Amino acid sequence: MSRPRSIGRLLKVYWNYVVARRSRCSYPPYRVWVESTSKCNLRCPMCPNKSLDKSQLGMMDPDLFGKIIDQIAPYVHDMNIHHRGESLLHPDLASMIAYATERGIMVKLHTNATLLDEEKSHQLVQSGLNLISFSFDGLDAETYERYRKGASFHDTVRNIRNFLKIKKKLGSSQPFAILEMMDLSEVDRRYSLRDKKEFLSKFDHLPLDRFVVKKPHNFGGNVRLTPSDDPSLRPLTPCTILWHSLVVLWNGEVVPCPQDFFGQMVLGNVQEEKLVDIFNTPELIKLRKNMLRRQVDPCGPCARCDFIRRPTALGIPLQSLRYLRK
Template sequence: MGEPTLHPKLIEILNFGASKKVKTGLVTNGSTLVAKVVPKILDSLYGTIVASHMTPTEETYPIRGKVGLSWDRYIGNIQLLVVEYMKRLANGEDPQNEIELRIMVTKGTPSNVNIIESTDEVRAILDEWVDFTAGVERDLGMAPFHRQEPKISDLLQEKDHESTKYRLQRGIDLVFWKAFTFANTRVSDDYDLQENKETIFCERPFEDFGVLWNGDVTLCCMDYDGQLKIGNIQDESIESVIQGDAANNLRASMLGRHPLPPVCQTCKAKPVKRD
């Protein structure tokens, strides 16, 4: 968990996964997508690289906080990823991976930030990326890609979808995601969290396996602080961690055999807008 491109053995890991035909989803904040890194990732990754473009404008970029990276460098990194991928297409290659540029839509959600709230904002972002991609096509001498005219309201998530894709080029999608609240830790002050006393099943402890920076293991992709720690891979094997008492008790809590941990209770609460 964390920024995967900082891992010193990332390329080795990606190559191993590709050799076993294991599809990998690499989610990055884009901060390290520089010229010496991007080609190596595209040459090694078998699967999808997801560039978190959740704050897609210079005006919304500060919402990320003090990240130590200027807007120009950040957007330049994302654009570089697209250009390097399209170079491979222009050369007749058949990439073993795809790109998703993930945009956050906050309209109609309990999120505590406002990023995309209108069809005009969606249209502006869409046009920006269509124009950029078309420009790269011209620069590389590629035939224009046939892009569909989307229904903007669908991209704004006015229908009950978690995400909607728009294809910019073969293997490159702009994905509009309905904003999530990071396990209800980032809910607008206009909402109250309504406790759900019933047992609510969550598949995460049965499917997820996350290793934090210090080796702590958690079974939830939202548990960045390790509140659900079930062990540490520096002290024991992965097998013993995922089969240990802490892991089994956490899974049992999802089946009503133990009380839900506090962090899970918060996550499973329902945000209710005040009258």
């Protein structure tokens, strides 16, 4: 999507959300999460994946994925091919990405990189993947292995380095590579600027495009970040995600937001309905209306979500603006 069209997309969402305060959208979703799998090989303390029921664990059928791509290719700008699980567990991941990119969709992948061997690295670079972000929390083995239960600090660093070497060897500018780390300053204050520089030196002369430190989120209130973390103590700003995105779970069920980790607000199923129609179901329209009125379900994930209780600009959560710009 060109820059003018991207700006136009921002303005359209802003108009519907802030100015007109519309609950029905006259445009299709711009961004979609398509969950390749909900299974994960790690048991991280700050992720609720380990609490999913067995019935909620599975992998998306490649035929269903193809059906989704055929539906959304005419209008979706970008797609995250991840959600609750580790996407590299899916045996057909690379071919699924290739199918989406061939249809003109920008594809992004978030991974813990523990399963990123040389074969998978070659496949991902050659698939046309546009962006890959490595979730890596901790500048040393002790901290990393505390937050990434079941992973090895040294093995994961090696995997990321090898991926970047392969990207460089193949002469590819894609995927744009981001090393993403949670801001653990509230729970671990040991790290200095020198520690960060020393850690990043492991990737010197390799095509790592960006290093990002992000504030962790609470997955709709399902993770307590710090003892003092209580979203209800901060003012609520209506969430923009309802106006531009949808999430498709591995079994085809559609939920309105990636923070709905346990699928409490199922809007429909792409095996039975078109995604563009689900974007304006009565349930989602009602959810938008209630969000604009700041009347969220006290028993639902929105009431406990920290995403809608973060700093704003012109009435829009800053994190939502970052999502839309990407």
